[in-house]
Amino acid sequence: MALYSEKVMDHFRNPRNVGVIEDANGIGEVGNAKCGDIMKMYLKIEDDVIQDVKFETFGCGSAIASSSMATELIKGKPVSEAMKLTNKAVAEALDGLPAYKMHCSVLAEEAIQSALEDYQKRTGKTFE
Amino acid sequence: MxxxxxxxxxxxxxxxxxxxxxxxxxxxxxxxxxxxxxxxxxxxxxxxxxxxxxxxxxxxxxxxxxxxxxxxxxxxxxxxxxxxxxxxxxxxxxxxxxxxxxxxxxxxxxxxxxxxxxxxxxxxxxxxxxxxxxxxxxxxxxxxxxxxxxxxxxxxxxxxxxxxxxxxxxxxxxxxxxxxxxxxxxxxxxxxxxxxxxxxxxxxxxxxxxxxxxxxxxxxxxxxxxxxxxxxxxxxxxxxxxxxxxxxxxxxxxxRMDENTAHLTKMRDKLISGLAEIPHSALNGDATHRLPSNVNFCFEGIEGESLLLLLDDKGIQASSGSACTSGSLDPSHVLLAIGRVHDVAHGSLRLCLGEDITEEQVDYIIKSVKDVVSYLRGFSPVWRDLMSGKARFIL
The missing domain is CATH 3.40.640.10 (Type I PLP-dependent aspartate aminotransferase-like (Major domain))
Structure with missing residues (x-):
């Protein structure tokens, strides 16, 4: 029995949407190095739709996989829909995470939310 | 391998x-x-x-x-x-x-x-x-x-x-x-x-x-x-x-202690000098008063568990003092005791060699660790901040 599901290992080994968006209009960073996890999300939003998303993560296998999956779940989605992303959805899409690694999915949700807040702050728009 | x-x-x-x-x-x-x-x-x-x-x-x-x-x-x-x-x-x-x-x-x-x-x-x-x-x-x-x-x-x-x-x-x-x-x-x-x-x-x-x-x-x-x-x-x-x-x-x-010690010490020191070539890394523990089999490094800007998983993919089984490998939020008490701060202690790697280790295997470990550390640093926000001068290097 492996520590992680095949899905987690796939997203860890081949993370989707890795990198930086230079002209991002929504950036969020959560976590801290002291606890061993930092996630940074870059969003490029046009007409309130997430056209592109990239991430950078310092963290364990499940942190990297959670970041990767979270970006996949919101890419191409309207901001209002992305706002509803939960950590549960991230973990489920990864076929589950070990109990003590669930905080990685929470961090991924928070990183997306933080980037979306930044977008709202920059544009003065509010999404429910 | x-x-x-x-x-x-x-x-x-x-x-x-x-x-x-x-x-x-x-x-x-x-x-x-x-x-x-x-x-x-x-x-x-x-x-x-x-x-x-x-x-x-x-x-x-x-x-x-x-x-x-x-x-x-x-x-x-x-x-x-x-x-x-x-x-x-x-x-x-x-x-x-x-x-x-x-x-x-x-x-x-x-x-x-x-x-x-x-x-x-x-x-x-x-x-x-x-x-x-x-x-x-x-x-x-x-x-x-x-x-x-x-x-x-x-x-x-x-x-x-x-x-x-x-x-x-x-x-x-x-x-x-x-x-x-x-x-x-x-x-x-x-x-x-x-x-x-x-x-x-x-x-x-x-x-x-x-x-x-x-x-x-x-x-x-x-x-x-x-x-x-x-x-x-x-x-x-x-x-x-x-x-x-x-x-x-x-x-x-x-x-076999004498022959093991002679061989392992040589392999250990080769591994230490190879890994020391990685920028912003540091050996943990005294370089000479240590077990002939033990190598332990910290690499700034990366986290230990992802390092271990990727090394495992390359056939190298090792361990880390990172919090993620311990199931708690704190990294190894040993690394903290020698004064490594949390940020750096999370990026540790312990390689404890077996008596049958070969020079070729040591070369392979050095190359693999170099590749994985540099790959992980490539998308680490911590490393980006260090490189851009936003944060200061510790190692």
């Missing part, structure tokens, strides 16, 4: 130890406490193993108590000396901040039973200063317990000198030698050791077996009550095949 580089976690059993164990399971499965020949045959095997173990560390057979492993030996050593201390009103114990949890957690328990514990500083190089042991000893000190070699960073302590000080001050001295036995020279008499813990699976013996050496005259307290096995100090029918296999592995590994 498959390289097992986690020999501080456990070692592969030697063929001789396996053979010893299996043949005893088949032929000599009697109870050593039984009076008929089949039982007495097992008893003979047991006592031969005791004599062999004793001889390797310079002890007498009646000073060796077989246990289920290093943790039990540690627990029993500390409990026993604490009880002796309590009777004399001496309730102060000296240890170090980076002991194994079998020691630290037992000390925590003893603190709840009104013992006072002083944990000595292990300094940046992971070495305890004998003069600081001396300065910490008080009138009411009953025990000094310092590990022989650290399980994470491999630093070897000045055991003989610490033991000499303890003898002078009339304080009992215990050492958790789980990582050292069969790998570095140990003679309990010359090294002034009163009690010593060891574990078979760290020197190519089986798991679930270990021993406690206690100098003649030190009264041990039972952790397990019951029958009269082990001179009444550890109840339960003896694990004869395991014990005999441990003795076999101990003799075998110890007999």
């Amino acid at each position: 498959k390289i097992y580089a986690d020999n501080a976690a456990t070692t592969k059993m030697s063929e001789n130890a396996i053979h010893t164990m299996v043949s005893l399971l088949e032929d000599s499965w009697g109870n050593p406490s039984s009076l008929y020949a089949h039982g007495q045959m097992a008893k003979e095997v047991l006592e031969k193993a005791r004599a062999d173990v004793a001889a390797v560390i310079g002890a007498s057979p009646d000073e060796i108590l077989f246990t289920s492993g290093g943790s039990e030996a540690d627990n029993q050593a500390l409990r026993s000396v604490a009880e002796l201390g309590r009777k004399k009103g001496k309730m102060h114990i000296i240890s170090s901040a980076f002991e194994h949890h079998a020691i630290l957690h037992t000390l925590e328990r003893l603190k709840k039973e009104d013992f006072e514990v002083t944990l000595l500083d292990v300094h940046e190089n992971g070495l305890i200063l004998p003069e600081e042991v001396e300065a910490a000893i008080r009138e009411d000190t009953c025990l000094v317990t310092i590990m022989f070699a650290n399980n994470e960073i491999g630093t070897i302590q000045p055991i003989r000198e610490i033991g000499r000080i303890c003898r002078e001050k009339n304080v009992l001295f215990h050492t958790d030698a789980v990582q050292a036995v069969a790998h570095v020279p140990i003679n309990v008499k010359e090294d002034n050791i009163d009690l010593l813990s060891a574990s078979a699976h760290k020197f190519h013996g089986p798991k679930g077996v270990g021993f406690l050496y206690a100098k003649k005259g030190i009264r041990l307290t039972n952790l397990i009550e019951g029958g009269a096995q082990e001179r009444g100090r550890r109840a339960g029918t003896e694990n004869v095949p395991g014990i005999a296999a441990m003795a076999e592995a101990l003799k075998e590994t110890s007999s």
